[in-house]
Amino acid sequence: MKTCLVVDDSKVIRKVARHILEALNFSVSEAGDGREALERCREAQPDVILLDWNMPVMSGMDFLRALRASEGGWKPKVVFCTTENGMAYIRAAIEAGADEYVMKPFDRDTLESKLQIVGVA
Template structure:
């Protein structure tokens, strides 16, 4: 079973994402900020990470940089999931190492298509 780490400071977003991902047959773990997510990845890296941009403790961008520096043998695919929709944000996310980008709010079809694009659905 594929694994997904949902990283978002919103409990509601984590719950919605978990529900969608479980219907897509993912084993889902959650983290409320980038630091928690990095610790989870170092302990047991998921296949894919659904990553929020704006979070306390460690932002999505800071998490991406730290993940890159962690030197994991198999880097998880990263789908940024945020309300930031400007081209500059999207470009910055991709340049920092994100594999794909999805806007909030998202639905099952949108999320599934992004996961297919990165090769995990």
């Protein structure tokens, strides 16, 4: 079973994402900010990370840079999931090591499509 770490400060978004991902046969874990997500990744690297941009404690971009700089940090596919939709944001995310980008709000079809693009669905 593929694993996904959902990183978002919104409990509602984590719950929605978990529901969709579990229906797609993913084993799901959650983190409320980037620092917590890094700790989870140190314990076990997931196959894919669904990552929010704006979070307290450690932002999605700061988490992504720290993840990619860590040992094994290039293993997980990272899909940014955010309300930030400007080309500058998307370009910055891809340059920092994100594999794909999905806009909130998202639905099952959109998320499944993005997961297929990165090769984990």
